[in-house]
Amino acid sequence: MTVAIVLLALLGSAWLLAVIEGWMATGRLSPAAPLFNGLAHLGRESIVPRSPDRVFFEAAPVLLLVVAVLGMAVLPLAPDLIIADLGTGALFINAALAYVLVAVIMAGWGPDGAYAMIGGWRFLGQLIAYSMLIVMPITAVAMRAESLVNTAIVGSQSSLWNIVYQPLGFVLFFIAAMALAFRAPFDLPTAEGELGGGVDAEYTGVRLAVLRLARLTLVVTLASATTVFYLGGWHGPLLPPWAWSLIKTLAVAVSMLLVGRYLPRIREADLMRWCWIMGIPLALVNIIIVGLLILVVP
Amino acid sequence: MYAQAFFVAVFGLAAIGFGLVVFRTSSMVRSALALLFSQTAVGCMFLAMQTEFLGVLQIMMMATEMSIMAIFMVMFMMDPGGLGGMDMSHQKRFSIGAGVSAAVVAIAIALLSDWGPLADQVPDAEAQTRALGMELLGRSMMIFETAGITILTAMIAATAVAIPVQNLASKNDKESSE
Amino acid sequence: MTAVLIVALLIGAILFGIGIYGALSQTNLVMIMMGVELMLAGAMVNLVAFWRFLHPEAYSGQMFVLVVMTVMALEMAVGFGIAIARFRAKGSVEMEEAEDLKG
Amino acid sequence: MIEVTKDLPRSADGLQMDWLEVPFGPVFPGLPGGLKLTLTLDGDGVTEGQAISLVGVTSKGDNVEESEEMDAETFIAYLSAAIPLAPVSYRLLACLAIEQAAGLEDDSANAGARTGALERERIASHLGWLAQLGRQLGFAWLTQRASTLQLQVREANRDSLAALEPALRTLGTRLERTPLLKSRLMGVGILPTESSGLRGPVASAANEGGDAWARLWQRLAEISASLDLIKSGAEPELPVLRDVGDVSGTGEATVDTPRGEARLSLKLERGHVKSYELDTACSHHIGLVPKLVEGQELGDALLAVGSLDLSPWEVTS
Numbered sequence: 001m002t003v004a005i006v007l008l009a010l011l012g013s014a015w016l017l018a019v020i021e022g023w024m025a026t027g028r029l030s031p032a033a034p035l036f037n038g039l040a041h042l043g044r045e046s047i048v049p050r051s052p053d054r055v056f057f058e059a060a061p062v063l064l065l066v067v068a069v070l071g072m073a074v075l076p077l078a079p080d081l082i083i084a085d086l087g088t089g090a091l092f093i094n095a096a097l098a099y100v101l102v103a104v105i106m107a108g109w110g111p112d113g114a115y116a117m118i119g120g121w122r123f124l125g126q127l128i129a130y131s132m133l134i135v136m137p138i139t140a141v142a143m144r145a146e147s148l149v150n151t152a153i154v155g156s157q158s159s160l161w162n163i164v165y166q167p168l169g170f171v172l173f174f175i176a177a178m179a180l181a182f183r184a185p186f187d188l189p190t191a192e193g194e195l196g197g198g199v200d201a202e203y204t205g206v207r208l209a210v211l212r213l214a215r216l217t218l219v220v221t222l223a224s225a226t227t228v229f230y231l232g233g234w235h236g237p238l239l240p241p242w243a244w245s246l247i248k249t250l251a252v253a254v255s256m257l258l259v260g261r262y263l264p265r266i267r268e269a270d271l272m273r274w275c276w277i278m279g280i281p282l283a284l285v286n287i288i289i290v291g292l293l294i295l296v297v298p
Numbered sequence: 299m300y301a302q303a304f305f306v307a308v309f310g311l312a313a314i315g316f317g318l319v320v321f322r323t324s325s326m327v328r329s330a331l332a333l334l335f336s337q338t339a340v341g342c343m344f345l346a347m348q349t350e351f352l353g354v355l356q357i358m359m360m361a362t363e364m365s366i367m368a369i370f371m372v373m374f375m376m377d378p379g380g381l382g383g384m385d386m387s388h389q390k391r392f393s394i395g396a397g398v399s400a401a402v403v404a405i406a407i408a409l410l411s412d413w414g415p416l417a418d419q420v421p422d423a424e425a426q427t428r429a430l431g432m433e434l435l436g437r438s439m440m441i442f443e444t445a446g447i448t449i450l451t452a453m454i455a456a457t458a459v460a461i462p463v464q465n466l467a468s469k470n471d472k473e474s475s476e
Numbered sequence: 477m478t479a480v481l482i483v484a485l486l487i488g489a490i491l492f493g494i495g496i497y498g499a500l501s502q503t504n505l506v507m508i509m510m511g512v513e514l515m516l517a518g519a520m521v522n523l524v525a526f527w528r529f530l531h532p533e534a535y536s537g538q539m540f541v542l543v544v545m546t547v548m549a550l551e552m553a554v555g556f557g558i559a560i561a562r563f564r565a566k567g568s569v570e571m572e573e574a575e576d577l578k579g
Numbered sequence: 580m581i582e583v584t585k586d587l588p589r590s591a592d593g594l595q596m597d598w599l600e601v602p603f604g605p606v607f608p609g610l611p612g613g614l615k616l617t618l619t620l621d622g623d624g625v626t627e628g629q630a631i632s633l634v635g636v637t638s639k640g641d642n643v644e645e646s647e648e649m650d651a652e653t654f655i656a657y658l659s660a661a662i663p664l665a666p667v668s669y670r671l672l673a674c675l676a677i678e679q680a681a682g683l684e685d686d687s688a689n690a691g692a693r694t695g696a697l698e699r700e701r702i703a704s705h706l707g708w709l710a711q712l713g714r715q716l717g718f719a720w721l722t723q724r725a726s727t728l729q730l731q732v733r734e735a736n737r738d739s740l741a742a743l744e745p746a747l748r749t750l751g752t753r754l755e756r757t758p759l760l761k762s763r764l765m766g767v768g769i770l771p772t773e774s775s776g777l778r779g780p781v782a783s784a785a786n787e788g789g790d791a792w793a794r795l796w797q798r799l800a801e802i803s804a805s806l807d808l809i810k811s812g813a814e815p816e817l818p819v820l821r822d823v824g825d826v827s828g829t830g831e832a833t834v835d836t837p838r839g840e841a842r843l844s845l846k847l848e849r850g851h852v853k854s855y856e857l858d859t860a861c862s863h864h865i866g867l868v869p870k871l872v873e874g875q876e877l878g879d880a881l882l883a884v885g886s887l888d889l890s891p892w893e894v895t896s
Contacts, residue, residue, distance in 0.1 A: 025719070053325065087423025088354050095358035101365050102334065109327045109368075114601040118623055118877070124369055125623075127362065148351075148427055184717045185759060193609030193715035194878045264716035264760050267878060268623065303480045310487030310521075317494045317514050321502065333510050340491070340517045347484065347528045352541050356520070359545060363552055370556055371506050373596065374569045386503050388572060393501035401493025408485035413530065416477040420532040433535035434542075441539065445546040452550045456557030462564065462593045564593045 003083050009246060010072050013223075014216040017253055024261060038209050046205030049111040057110030060199075061207050064103035065214035071096040071221040076151050078234050078241035089150035090142050093225055094135055097180060100218065101127045104182070104189055104199055107211070111202035119189040119198025125268055126179055126188055129275035133176035136283035137169035140290040141229045154233030161232040165293070168286040170230045172279060177222040177256070179271070181215070184260030188268055223253035305346035313339035321387075326371035334364030350423035351430060477529060484525035492518030505562070505569040509555045513548060520544050590621045591874065598626060605633050605891075609715040609881050611664075613891035616884060618872060625880040628872040630865050630889070636661045638857050638895030651677045651823055654845075654852040664707070664890040667700040668836035671818040672843045676855075680830025680847040681823035689821075691813030697834070698805035699740070699815045702747070703732045704837035705780075705798040708888045709750070712795070715885050716763065724750070737814050744806055751799040764792035768871050768883025776863030779839025781887060791886035798888075825850040836860065838888055861893040 018034035048057070074089040074096075076082035086092050101123060108120015142148050144165065145156035163170045179186040190198040203211050227233055227248040234241030236248075316336035320329050337360035344353030375386075387393075421429065434442045491514055498511030520541050527537030559569045566573070587595035603609075603616040610616060613634035619627045636658075649657070655673040659666035671693055706729035713721030728750075731743055754760060770777060772785045784790075784797040809815060831844040839860025846853040864887045871887075872880035 025723075053328065055328070056331075086350065086354075088350050088427060091351065091354045091358065095354045095361070098358050098361035102331065102361050105327075105365055105368060106331070114599050114620065118620070121369055122623060124365055127365070131362065147424065149424060184719070187717055191717060191878070193717055194881055196603075196607055196609070260717075261719045263758060264713075264718040264721075264763050265878070266759055267763060267876070269876070270762060299477060299480065303483055306480055306487070307483050310483065313517070313521075314487060314490050314494065317491055317517075320510055320514070321494070321498045321507070329507070329510070333513060336491075336514065337517055340521055343484065343487070343521060344524050347480070347524055349524050349528060349538065349541075352524060352538055355542075355545065359549070363549065366552065366556075367506065367510065370559065373594070374506055374559055374563055375504060386507065387501040388503050390501055393497045396500055397493040397495075397497030400496045401489045404489030404492060405486055408482060408489060413478060413481060416481060416529045417532045418477060420528060426535075426538075429535050430538050433539055438536055438539045441543060445543055449546060449550060449553075452553045456553040459554075459557035460560040560594070563595075567587075567595050 002081060005081060006072060006077060006083055007069070009077060009242075010069065010217060010220055013220040013246065013250060013253065014213060016250060017216050017219060017257070018212075020254055021257055024257065038213070041204075041209035041212075042206055044205045046207055049113060049202050051112050052202075053110045053112065055110075056106040057202075058207070060103050060107035060110055061203065061210040061214055063106065064100065065210060065217060067096050067099040067103060068214055068217040068221045072217075072224060074150055075221070075224045075228050076154060076233060077224075077245040079151060081242055082151065085149060085151050088148045090138050090148040090153060090229075093150075094138065097134065097222075098131075100180060103214075107199040107203070108189070113202050115195040115197065115201045116199050119191070119195050119201075122198070122268060123182065123189040126182070126186065126271065129272045129279075130176040130179035130186075133172045133275060133279045133283055134180060136280070137166075137173040137176075137286060138229060140166055140169045140283075140287045143287070143290055144294060150228055154228055154235070157232040158235055161235070162230040163232075166230075166286055166290050168282060168289070170226075172283050172286065173229065174226060174252075174256075175279075176275075177226060178259065181219050181222050181256065183219065183256055185263040185265050186271065187260070187265060188271075191265060194265070219253050219256060220249065223251075223256065224249045226252045302346060302348075306343055309339045309342040309346055312336075313343065324386075326375045327368050330364050330368035330371050333367065334360055337364065348420050348423075349426070351427045481525055481529040484521055488518045488521035488525065490518070491515075491521060494518075503571050505555065505559050505571065508571070509551065512551060516544055516548050516551075588621075588626070590626070591624070596621060603881070609711075610885065611711065611889060611891060614889055616868070616872075616881075618877070618880065620877065623877050625872045625875050625877055628869060628880065630868040630884065632861075632865065632889075632891035632894035632896070634891050635862075635894035635896045636857065636892065638859075638862070639855070649852045650850055651820055651847070651852065654855070655820055658843075658857075662890070662892045664892055665700060665704055665836050665838065667696050667817065668834055668841065671697055672832055672834040672836075672841055673845075674818045674820045675832035675834065676830040676843045676845050677823060677847060677852070678821060678830070679832055680828040680845060681826040682828055683821060683823065689816075689818070692816035693818045695737070695809050695812050695815030696817055697836075698808045698812075699732060699735065701805045701837040702802050703729050704888075705802050706732060708798060711885060711888075715881060716760075718757075718760075721754070735815075737809060740806070740809055744810075747802055747806060751796075751803075754795070754799070761792060764795060764882065764886075765790060767791040767875075767879045768794075768886050770867065770871070774867065776866065777839075778860035778863060779835070779837070781839065781860075781864060791882055794886045794888075823847075823850060836893075838890055838893060839864070841893070857895055859893040859895055861890050862895045865889055865894050 015034055019029065019031055022033050023029045071093050073083040074086050074092050076085065104123040105120045108116045108123070141153055141162055144162065145153040147153065182189050190200050195201065200208070200211060224245070227245060231248045231252070234245045236244035313336045316332045316339060319332035320336065323329050323332065338357050341353045341356035341360065344356055420426070495511045495513070495515030495518060498514060499508050500511070502508050502511060523537060523541050523544065527534070531537055563569050588598060589595050599620045601618055601620050603618060605613050605615045613632060614630060615633055616628060616630045618625045655670055655677070658673045659670040662669045706725045709725035710722045710729060713719065713725060728743065728746060732740065735743060768791045770781065770785055770789045772789065774785065777785055780794060780797045780801060784793040787793040787797065827848045829844065829846050831842065833840055833842050836859070841860060842858040843855060845855035867887065868884055871883040875883060
């Protein structure tokens, strides 16, 4: 039952995101468009490139989708609305999201195309930049909660949300999450103007539909993680817990999409430089500040 | 208990299967990703053996490590796509002998030893994580810190070795030190 | 319980054997490192099994696994550093072509 | 393996790797359609590259008459249709050249309207370039904004241009305030002043640093200047050829098109264009591409090519 509810919430959020994305791009609010687009993809011919690594080519979109769903499985929507409240939930989400890289590399290598391959390996470089900024802010969050259990992490924010308690960590995590979801301005692996779609370029038909869905789901999962780690999860007045979770998740996801619209794509070298020269020291400072706060403030 | 044995065996077989694929496929990226899935299966075995923290950590670390492995494979192999069907191995018989005998010895020891009374219960994941943390920052702190320093040293050393040499003299030095 | 321990140990042993085979039979430095990784994985399986079934109260067992993971990362970092340097100098990381390293 | 790698080219980092020759275009989201860029890629870096146009106009027409009847009007229509990215400029160019060949005096009555049309096209063309830049950078807002404005400007009269003026002028402020944009464009595609064959905005930007950032600002400044010109000048009107009759003669004209100066010299025989010679800015700029992309990262190389605002239609062959 819980599984069904969470999956439905995930799918619904992905659909809403697709509607909002379409709205931002075309200025028309058409709730049925994602559905029709998806169906159209199913109807279209699914072209396979000339000499693909078939296993990777077929597996990559599915793996991406599975990873996004697995990440969502350990995030609570409400105190008891969680598929698996693991003892190491905050670590598990890292583990699941690490496979986004694997999926992108597979999608890049599989079709045997230059654009896709460059896109896939670009994402490896991007990982070197963002991965520390995912892990380190979560460390600080877990420090405050004194637990890796995600429900305990939300519980620790009942009086004060982490976005106030550790704003630095929130900013770093938000940026890193966008880089992880390879949304603009971090869409180096799929850069439309540079690689003509990159890892997406060779996918058509059903596979493209799965890939699109997987990418939207990934955004929802990351937004949900941001909500759980920094925005107090289900906490909020009046409305029921699950509603708060969904509202916050959608707000974060939409802001991720919005930020990308107003920024040009970042250079890979710049991303790497800023992440390592500024991001990681800042993340360490964040850990130290949180540690001091925990010790000083009872 | 049977369930545990079942899952350990299934993930173990997956690990072995992918481990074999590593050296049997000619495509280098496949080889690296097969190793990744082998390591992931090992991580799942940890989970099946109720060692959640280590299992999740293994699964997480290996994704990145093996992807980096994959790009180095593509860089440094003659035939990364495996389309040429080159044979990239030597001293095959000796290697098989060594591998089999090592495995047989280890299996024999595993089978013949008296393992004594075994523990039925372990603490749950949360308690384990807490206890491991206490261990890391208590009795084993020295080891933990040493490991950290070693990683830092290795990072610096690897970078120093990998960046291009500036002049011929230092290049010769490095070659001889290798 | 013994059955699970034995199964885990068998799998560890076989992984170790495959690792040895790979490390000895491959000619490419990167492939050799893969063999080493598999050997370490086999060792880790054993360590976890021992911790779980023999000494669940001693967390230095888990600590040991963490150290092995560190060693894996170290091996990768240093190995790739050497591979890059060697490839830059010689254009190859094949062991057959590394005669100059013979003492 | 030594045998395999010893002949491979060495990258900048000293590792011998396989290089890929990858085509970009003629239909590529980040480049103007019709332009084919062939880049040799070393991973994410470009080691060499060259650009050709697949749709260029012919620079020289000798004995045009033989193939088809080319009276003055047809020639004007032909030239402006051949260059769909700047039809008005080339229409004007053809008109001027033919009028000069016919020995007509400069027409002060029409000059204002013609300048207005030219400047309006300049604004529209630069807006189109901005939209292209946005597409290349994945900067959706810029693409949307610039292409909407471009559509409105193209057919606008003075009043509607005046209504659009605030939007056009704030575009610059807005871009200046966009984070990451400056660091993305600064130092990309540097063309020093002494580079040969620079014309138009690319030439003016060479004095300001000569990178893509300078070219962006040069184009924005030109949009502003054109707005001022139109405001003080006459209502923009499409250039129409004055009655030249069945005259003969030779004429030469120069028009500062949005992409730089274009020259046309032609020979008129009894009101028919006998031969012509066209010299456009883009045919010079396209030759700069190999030097611009060499040794750059892929994204920077494409940006550098994009910042030239190459119109493959204007590349003469």
